[in-house]
Amino acid sequence: MNIDKHRFGSLLTLLFFITCAICTGSSVTDGTSQLARELASEGKHESAAIEYRRLALLEEQQNRRAGYYWASAYEYLKATKYDLVQKMLDRAEDNSSDIITESLLIRAEASIGADKLTEAEFYLKSIIEDMEQTKKSPSKIKTIAAKKMAGVLIAKGNTGEARKALSQSPVPCPESIRAVASYEKGRNRNPKVGGILGLIPGLGYIYSGEYANAIRSFILNGIFIYAMADTADREEWGAFTALTFFELTWYTGSIYGGIDAAHRFNKNRLNSCIEAINCKSAFAPDLSQLPVISLKFEF
Amino acid sequence: MTGPRRMEQIGIDRVINLTFFPKFRGKVSLAVSGTFLFLLILVFPLKCTGETCPESLAVDLFAEGNFGVCIQECSRLIAEDKGNETVLLLQAVAKMRSGKDNKVELKNITESPHYSPATANMARYELARAHWKSGNIRNALEQFKKLFESSDQGPLFLRAGCSINLLIKQYPELAEHVCDIKNQLDTCSSLWSGKIIDECRISPAGKKESIAGTPVQWMISFYRSQISPALGRRCSLQPSCSEYGMQSLKKHGLLGLAMIGDRTVREPDVVANKPSPVRIGNRWCYKDTVEEHDWWMTPGRNRK
Numbered sequence: 178m179n180i181d182k183h184r185f186g187s188l189l190t191l192l193f194f195i196t197c198a199i200c201t202g203s204s205v206t207d208g209t210s211q212l213a214r215e216l217a218s219e220g221k222h223e224s225a226a227i228e229y230r231r232l233a234l235l236e237e238q239q240n241r242r243a244g245y246y247w248a249s250a251y252e253y254l255k256a257t258k259y260d261l262v263q264k265m266l267d268r269a270e271d272n273s274s275d276i277i278t279e280s281l282l283i284r285a286e287a288s289i290g291a292d293k294l295t296e297a298e299f300y301l302k303s304i305i306e307d308m309e310q311t312k313k314s315p316s317k318i319k320t321i322a323a324k325k326m327a328g329v330l331i332a333k334g335n336t337g338e339a340r341k342a343l344s345q346s347p348v349p350c351p352e353s354i355r356a357v358a359s360y361e362k363g364r365n366r367n368p369k370v371g372g373i374l375g376l377i378p379g380l381g382y383i384y385s386g387e388y389a390n391a392i393r394s395f396i397l398n399g400i401f402i403y404a405m406a407d408t409a410d411r412e413e414w415g416a417f418t419a420l421t422f423f424e425l426t427w428y429t430g431s432i433y434g435g436i437d438a439a440h441r442f443n444k445n446r447l448n449s450c451i452e453a454i455n456c457k458s459a460f461a462p463d464l465s466q467l468p469v470i471s472l473k474f475e476f
Numbered sequence: 477m478t479g480p481r482r483m484e485q486i487g488i489d490r491v492i493n494l495t496f497f498p499k500f501r502g503k504v505s506l507a508v509s510g511t512f513l514f515l516l517i518l519v520f521p522l523k524c525t526g527e528t529c530p531e532s533l534a535v536d537l538f539a540e541g542n543f544g545v546c547i548q549e550c551s552r553l554i555a556e557d558k559g560n561e562t563v564l565l566l567q568a569v570a571k572m573r574s575g576k577d578n579k580v581e582l583k584n585i586t587e588s589p590h591y592s593p594a595t596a597n598m599a600r601y602e603l604a605r606a607h608w609k610s611g612n613i614r615n616a617l618e619q620f621k622k623l624f625e626s627s628d629q630g631p632l633f634l635r636a637g638c639s640i641n642l643l644i645k646q647y648p649e650l651a652e653h654v655c656d657i658k659n660q661l662d663t664c665s666s667l668w669s670g671k672i673i674d675e676c677r678i679s680p681a682g683k684k685e686s687i688a689g690t691p692v693q694w695m696i697s698f699y700r701s702q703i704s705p706a707l708g709r710r711c712s713l714q715p716s717c718s719e720y721g722m723q724s725l726k727k728h729g730l731l732g733l734a735m736i737g738d739r740t741v742r743e744p745d746v747v748a749n750k751p752s753p754v755r756i757g758n759r760w761c762y763k764d765t766v767e768e769h770d771w772w773m774t775p776g777r778n779r780k
Contacts, residue, residue, distance in 0.1 A: 227545060230533055261540065368772070387745065394741045430737015437738060440772040 209235070214464045217252055226252035226261070229467075233268070236468065243273030244468025250283050251462055254290070262287035278304055278318060279470050282460070285325055294329050301326040305345065316347035317474040321460055324353055328451040336361050343454070348476065356453030363446060371439035372432050381435015385442040394434065397427045531563055538566060543574035561595050569602050579606050586619075597627045601635065608639070608678050613647050617654070624657060637661050638668045639676045689725030689732045696721050712747045713739075714754045714761040723766045728773075735769060 213228035226249045233245035250265035266280045281300045288297035304322040323346035330339035336357055343353050366385050375381030379395035382388070401424035408417040456476075463471040534553060537546035550567035553560060568585060571578040585591055585599035604619035617640065624636040641661060644651050654661065696718050704718065711717045720739055725732030742764075752763035 227533070227537075227549075230536070234533055382741075389745055390741050393744070397741065426733050426737040427741070428737070429734035430739075430741060433731070433734035434738040434741060437769050437772075 210467065213248070213252075217255075217464060222252045222256035223258065226250075226256060226258075226265070230265070232468075239272040240275065241468040243269040243271075243276055244470055246272065247276055247279060247283070247470055248462065248464070248467050250280075250287075254283055254287055257290060259287040259291040276470055278307065279472065281307075282318065282322065285322070289325065289329060294333055297329045298326065298333070301329065305342075317460075317476075318472070320346045320348040320350065320476070321458060321474065324350065324455050324458055327353060327357065327454050331357065331360060331450055331454070332447060339454075350454075350456065352456045353454040356450050356456075359453070360446070360450040365446065366439035366442045368436045368439040371435035371437075373435075375432035375435025378428065378431040381431060382438050384435065385438035387438050390434065390438070394427065394431045398424065398431060401427060531560070531566075534563060534566060538570055538573075541573075543570045546570040547574065561591055565595055565599055568599065572602065572606055577610075579603060582606065593626070594629065597623055597629065597632055601632060604636075604639065605678065608643065613643060613650060614653075617643055617650050621654065621657065624660075634664065634667055634672060635676055637664050638672050641665065641668070642673070642677055689729050692730075692733060693722060693725050696725075709757070709759075711743070712759075712761055713743060713764045714756060715765065717743070720764070720766060724770075727766060728770065735766070738769070739764070 209228055209232050213225045213232065216222075216225035216228060229245045229249035229252060233242045233249065236242040236245055246265045246269035250262045250269065253259075253261040253265060262283060266284055269276060270280055281304045285297045285300035285304070288294070288300060301322045305319060305326065323342050326342040327339040330336070330342060340354060340357050343350055343357065346353075371381045371384050373381075374384050378398035379391035379393075382391035382394060401420055405417060405420045405424055408414075408420060458474070458476045460472050460474050463473055531553060534546055534549040537543075537549055547567055547570045550563050550570065553563045554567065557563075565585060568578055568581045571581065582599045582603040586596045586603060588596075591599075600619050600623045604616045604623065607613070607616035607619060620636050620640045620643065623632060624640060627633045627636060637660070640654060640657075644654060700718050700722075709716065713720070715723065717736070717739055721732065721736040723732075724735040728735065746762055746764050750762055753760045754763055755761075
C-alpha cells in the first residue's frame with residue numbers, strides 16, 4: 178500500500194512538471210505571438226517577421242510552423258524585403274502543402290514589388306488555373322489574383338490580356354475594366370522625344386505636363402544665358418566662366434528633366450491605372466488566428 | 477564547467493568537415509567572402525536537429541547580412557546558455573561585419589584557454605582576414621601562419637595556406653617571412669581549387685565610384701562644410717540638394733550635374749505634392765532620392 182502511495186505521488190509530481198512545462202511553453206509562445214502582433218501594428222514589420230520566425234522555430238507541429246513562416250513572409254512583404262519573403266515561403270511550403278494558394282498570393286506580391294513581372298504572372302496564373310482545376314470555392318482569392326494579374330499584364334504592355342484576366346474574375350469588377358479602357362485611351366510619353374524637346378529649356382517638361390517646372394527651367398536658363406551674353410559683351414571672362422558652369426547645369430538639367438519627366442509621367446499613369454484596377458481591394462491575414470492562416474478581404 | 481562549452485562535445489569537428497562540402501558551395505556567393513565559413517558552421521545540427529535548432533535564427537540573420545539583429549539574437553542565446561561558444565564566435569564575427577572593429581574580442585577567443593582549439597582556429601582565421609582588410613598585413617600573415625601550422629582541420633588548413641599565398645602575391649615584401657613553410661605551401665597548393673582561391677581573395681576596394689564629377693564634388697563639399705553651417709538647412713527635400721548632388725555625381729559622374737539641375741527646378745513641385753514626408757529635427761522634409769530619378773537607367777525596370 179505504501180508503495181502504491183509512493184507511485185501515486187511520483188505520478189502526480191510527474192504530471193505537475195509536465196503541466197508546468199506545457200504552460201511555460203505555451204506562455205512563451207503566446208507572449209512572442211502578442212509581441213509580433215504589436216510590432217506589426219506599430220509598423221515594425223521586419224521585427225515582427227523575426228518574432229514569427231522565432232515562433233516557427235519553437236513550434237513542433239509542421240502545419241503550425243508553416244503558418245508562422247507564412248506570417249513572417251507576410252511581414253517581410255510589408256517591410257519590402259522581397260528576397261526574404263520567398264525564403265520564408267519556401268520554408269512554409271516545406272512544412273505544409275496546405276497553404277500553397279496563400280503562399281502563391283504572397284509570392285506574386287513580392288515579385289511585383291521586386292519588379293519581376295514574369296515571375297508574378299506565373300504565380301498569379303498558377304492561382305487562377307489551380308482554382309479552376311480544383312473548383313475551390315474562395316472566389317475572393319481568385320478575384321484578387323485576377324486583378325493583380327491585370328496589373329502585371331498592363332505593366333508588361335499587354336492590355337488585351339489584362340482585360341481578359343479581369344473577365345475571368347468570379348466577382349465582376351466593372352471599375353477595373355473601365356480603368357483598363359481608360360489606360361488604353363491614354364498615351365505614354367516617349368522619353369527620347371522628351372529629351373530632344375528639353376534642348377529648348379522647359380519644353381521637355383511641358384511635353385509631360387509639368388508646366389510649373391517648365392516655367393522655372395525656362396526662366397533660370399533665360400537669366401543665365403542673358404547674363405552670359407552680357408558678360409561676354411563686357412569681356413568679363415571670369416564671371417562668364419562661372420555663369421557658363423551654372424548654365425551648363427541648368428541646360429543639361431533641362432534635357433535630363435525632359436527624359437525623366439516622360440518616365441515619371443508613364444510610371445504615374447501606370448500606377449494610377451493599377452490602383453484603379455485594384456480599386457481598394459486588398460487582403461490581410463487575421464493575425465489573432467495565427468498559426469492558422471485566415472485571410473480577410475476588402476473590396 | 478566554468479568556461480564556454482567545449483566544441484568537441486557538440487561534434488564541431490564533424491561540422492567543420494561538413495562546412496566545406498561542395499553541395500554548400502553555392503552559399504559562397506553570398507555577398508561577403510568569409511561569411512561562408514561561419515555561416516555553414518552553424519547551419520549544421522549542433523545540439524539539435526535541422527531548422528528547429530535555437531541557433532538557426534541567429535545563423536539565418538547572419539547569412540542574410542542582418543548583423544545588428546543577429547548580434548541581439550546571439551546575446552539572447554548567450555543569456556540562456558553562457559557556454560555556447562559557437563554563438564559567442566558568431567556574435568564576435570557579426571560585430572565585425574556590422575562595422576565595429578572587434579579584433580580584440582576575436583583575439584581574446586584565439587588566446588583564451590576556455591575555448592576549444594577548433595573555435596580558436598576559426599576566430600584566428602577571421603582575425604587574420606580582418607587584419608588583411610584593414611591593411612595590417614604583417615599581423616594578418618602572422619595569424620594565417622599560426623593557423624597554417626596549428627590547424628588540424630583540413631578546410632581551415634587549406635584556406636590558411638591559400639590566403640598566405642594570395643597575401644604574398646599582393647605584398648611580395650612579405651615573402652621572406654614564410655621561407656620556413658614554403659615547401660609545405662608548395663605541396664598543398666595543388667589542393668587550392670578555384671573556389672577556395674576566390675573565397676580567400678580580399679579585393680582591395682569595393683565598387684568603384686565615378687571620378688568624372690570629382691571637381692564638382694569638391695565644390696559641394698566646400699559648400700557643405702563652410703557655407704551650409706552658416707545658412708542652416710534650407711532644402712525641404714530629403715536628401716538635401718547638396719547630398720543629392722554628391723550621390724548622383726558619385727553614381728553617374730558628370731551626368732550627376734544634369735540631375736542636380738533637374739532637382740533644383742523640380743524642388744518646389746515636389747514640396748507642393750508632399751510625397752513621403754520625413755521628420756528631420758523640427759521640420760518636415762519630403763523624400764526625393766536619386767533612385768527615384770535614375771531607375772529607368774537600369775534595364776528591365778518597369779515601375780517602382
